[in-house]
Amino acid sequence: MVDAHRTFVIVGGGLAGAKAAETLRAEGFTGRVILIGDERDHPYERPPLSKGYLTGSEERDSVFVHEPAWYAQAQVELHLGQTVTSIDRDTRCLHLGDGASVRYDKLLLATGAEPRRLDIPGTDLAGVHHLRRLAHSDRLRQVLASLGRDNGHLVIAGAGWIGLEVAAAARGYGAEVTVIETEETPLLRVIGPELGQLFTDLHREHGVRFHFGARLTEITGQDGMVLSARTDDGEEHPAHDVLAAIGAAPRTALAEAAGLALADRAEGGGIAVDAALRTSDPDIFAAGDVASFPVSGWGATLATDRVRVEHWANALNGGPAAARAMLGKDVVYDRIPYFFSDQYDLGMEYSGWAPPGSYDQVVVRGDAGKREFCAFWLKDRRVLAGMNVNVWDVTEDIQRLIRSGARQDLDALADPGVPLGSLPA
Missing domain, CATH: 3.50.50.60 (FAD/NAD(P)-binding domain)
Structure with missing residues (x-):
């Protein structure tokens, strides 16, 4: 009771x-x-x-x-x-x-x-979307299926995790996709330029077009529907729908x-x-x-x-x-940040916190070309963050390295033959 x-x-x-x-x-x-x-x-x-x-x-x-x-x-x-x-x-x-x-x-x-909103002309058109709530996903799922059937075009503003995951989903339905990103690579503020190119290559292989170094400035339409998306460098991209994926x-x-x-x-x-x-x-x-x-x-x-x-x-x-x-219990919330993403046949997990400027080197363990590897962001040979791509059951070991702050032998860290669990922590 x-x-x-x-x-x-x-x-x-x-x-x-x-x-x-x-x-x-x-x-x-x-x-x-x-x-x-x-x-x-x-x-x-x-x-x-x-x-x-x-x-x-x-x-x-x-x-x-x-x-x-x-x-x-x-x-x-x-x-x-x-x-x-x-x-x-x-x-x-x-x-x-x-x-x-x-x-x-x-x-x-x-x-x-x-979700952050696009502050540009044309955002009141019917084909402009955000993705944060279940109702948004309900609507976008129908939109992507329709675009795929009709060979329609989706323009995505932003190449962060949401933008890239929606791009992959849209290509799965058969829609044409263009991603507009102000930086020179996807995910720059999360994984830096060293690994961003990997996601560029992945999506290009699946037919996604990127327009880097540009900002969306206007969405044009007719009779309330989207026709195109314009960028600040004068380019115009055909679009039937636009997704704003510029953060939250x-x-x-x-x-x-x-x-x-x-x-x-x-x-x-x-x-x-x-x-x-x-x-x-x-x-x-x-x-x-x-x-x-x-x-x-x-x-x-x-x-x-x-x-x-x-x-x-x-x-x-x-x-x-x-x-x-x-309830008055003793609590110390010190969880290391963790997230995951699935895009096409690439699955990844990321632990830690290492935005650009916080680390001094990146060490790759495995074959990045085959997209089967781990990457580590370090400062003074101490692991700040780690990402495993199509390599599984290593999150606990990666988080142990982050939490310990132990200085690492870089050759051993990069060597897949050396078990992660044997590294100093």
Whole structure:
């Protein structure tokens, strides 16, 4: 039976919020658990939106964190399609978009991120898309199938993970694809120029056209439909649909209006939390894409004091960690960032944090030409990050090297004959 004297509220209907609710019950919390989400769908995982569900290899129901009946069975009160308009920290009360109010004893903000918008003429046309929510993926899946049937053209603004995964999905349907990217390679801000060319070659082999060093400046149309996309160097690309994949911004408006401390934009922004995912208000916590947490427990010296991670593993692990902290348990959230991607026959996993400028060399272990290798980003011979491409069951070893901060023998690190587990840590 639920004890109504204590109420824990979760704002955000994604993976972090759903796993936090699950953890509260698993840890024996008997008070009210209220989960508020501004989408009408039950909480779901986001990776399939640009991977399996978008490509058609997975069914829609596979994206949901729990079966719909689970919430009632676990006595988790769902408020779907509902917005939170403000937080009154003095009275510990949330004000909702329908005029109702909800009191809380502890509050978790798992509000996630939202796609950045193209600020150019033509974005009001019917064929301009973003990909963040399940409804976006529903629509884009139909669009890609239609483009494939009609030999249609998709222009993608941005060659990050979302842009490349959608490009691969679109080619799978048979659509023509052009990717416009301001940098000289894909994924430059994540893996640097050393490995970016690998993804250029991969996609070109599958028929994707790239236009590097250019910015989308206008989307032209007729009768409300997209006709072409123009760039700042005077080029015009035929297009029936355009996807804006230029990144995401943390949804911090609610926290900011409530006076909670935010992280510096130079460090990715987001809601600043401590190692227990607690905000500047001791009764409010944050997890998932919106949370900026301190870097601790990693051996190498990083170029930042805190990070904000927009990936599945951070939501999967951050939600439960925040739930335990809400219950008063000792929590130190020091997970090493991890994400994965599937594009055509290339599968990869990446652990760590090593944007350009933070490392002094890259070591490749294996055959990059055959796309079967590991790559390591190092500073002072200490591993900051590692990526395994079509090589499996090595994530634990890579993360051990990152966490240890031990100086590595570069020849041994590059030698596939030397087991990763035998390297110093």
